[in-house]
Amino acid sequence: MTTIPTTMKGVLLIGHGGPEMLEYRQDIPVPTPKDSEVLIRVSAAGVNNTDINTRIGWYSKNENSSDDESWSGNALSLPRIQGADVCGEIVAVGRLVDSSRIGERVLIEPCLNDINGQTIDPSWYFGSECDGGFAEFTVVSSKHAYKLNSDLSDVELASFPCSYSTAENMLTRSRVTKDDRVLISGASGGVGSAAIQLAKARGASVIAITSPNKNEQVLELGADEVVTRNVNLVEALGENSVDVVIDLVAGDQWPQFLDVLRPKGRYAVSGAIGGAMVKLDVRTLYLKDLSFFGCTVLEPEVFGNLVHHIVKGNIKPLIAKVFPLEEIHQAQEVFQKKGHVGKMVLTLK
Template identity: 40%
Template sequence: MDTPETMRAVRIAGHGGPEVLERAEVAVPAPQAGEVLVRVAAVALNNTDLWTREGAYGRPDDPKALSGWRGPIGFPRIQGADVAGRVVAVGPDVDGGLAGRRVVVDPAIYDTEGPDANPVGLMGSERDGGYAEYVTAPAARVHDVTDSPLTDDQLATLPTAYGTALGMIERGRLREGETVLVSGASGGVGIALIQIARARGARVLAISSGSKTDAVREAGAHEVLDRARDIAGQLRAAAPDGIDVALDVVAGELVGDGLPLLREGGRWVVAGALGGYDVAFDVRRLYLHNAQVIGSAMHTPTHFALLMDLARRGEIQPVVAAAYPLDRAAEAQEELARRAHVGKIVLRP
């Protein structure tokens, strides 16, 4: 299959607001040894796109430092972690049978080759991503989903949001019959958490705002708590015996308010800080009740393989809130930042 020499892309040349997203005509990358070239059908937006662009991650030695996901970014950088598309070329040492296959790319850059490796980098941050017509990826990170009933837009929503959700659920050891609290329930990760937790047989309590309540309930939440009211009071009423697992992308005051509501041996899993990264809680509620606070960044290769099995069988139904053409990436990011939508926003190169 012939590929052009150049392609349209949207990239950032430095940290800043939506204005730093620039359209560019760049060379189509050549797949190196062990890599494939994917023609991008859809790329989903994530909060990490906003925070990487803004440099909002801080560094261990300086929480306020401008930084990418795991350190300084190499500019210019093409953003976009979540890619669905087709393999159009393979590099040396790659099975030629992958050519023409419909795929989803695991965007994580791992610390080792093992099945339980930790992500230490991300496509669109530590290497160029999918805000472009083509992107390269390691062949080992490309998953064949040719037979999935999901659309390209739906497949593109999976890697970061559903990967993060599955990582949280696995690390939190959520079991059938347990009661789970989901914060930020109307966002991409929140909807994914509800769907996967519900499929596992958990009772799902979700925190959202009034206008999004119906959509969150439709995603599978058993009860929806209004984030504008007393969360702890609503939680006590909905789960008088406490909750087993909290799946939290908000953090902030919610951790201190909610930790006393965990049952014995409960787990509080944090994968975001939409409500603030500076957290205070009564440590006695932790050690006296054998509770655990667990940090969860994305997924492992094992988690991602489980997710792709769900996608092939169509056992999850991602919600696509809106789709934009590639050249309106800045507008799409602004819509994402407003948080008025339910589900995921995608770009179509």
């Protein structure tokens, strides 16, 4: 039987600002699972844009940022344990959870619509509206802890939940099939590299946008073509040349995404690292009969499909660098420089 301590090591977000707002502690109380929850000993947790965006208050659109600074737009409660990407082992269960789940190796579905057996709407994000995985232990509704059998390491598995579920959700919402030519922005990042693999798993043709020094790595992931970031997409690809745009960047290049979409094309977005404010000629939208998909809350089938891909070996993890949890400041600083391909992962063992 696993001995569960009363306190644990972890990282608390204590306010908004730089990495100094992340406080590494060794005296955080270990959470107790409620009736429909499981307690998970965390072995590895990925680093994501969501963690940093929440820390700096990027999600807020109001002058009073405390009103809407979480992922869902709700007020953020501090201190908060962040961390949406979690791989670990169930070590205890709540009263209504079958005790046979103890010992299961699990991934946590980060988009939560169940809190202790109660359905919620809008959904929460693990590590935003509730405590996440940047600690030795965490709790989540049993429904959102997915058992899986895989030869991959815990670090490799922790690279999947957030980025790959976001990518799979974008492909699901935009209905990507084997007949589609798909353009992916930010293709070397966690979500972008996941989108390449998952689009190829659907049989689609993939064009990836990345910086010149990452071309070979992106091609190795399965991209059929690579175009350099900041090139004129119309000149490089031609007008009306792609069926779907998977956008993680937005920014100044955004109008060109619509120019290269074919009539009745589909545009899916789940990021804006190049700048959130864009210029839209509404005539392009309606004259080309384009469909837009804002992708935040996961479709019900998405995470289960992702776990299936992992177990079947249809996708592979791409680890850029691994840090111990106590070096989270350095990990996030390296992450923000965007000089890597793939995922940064924190270890807790």
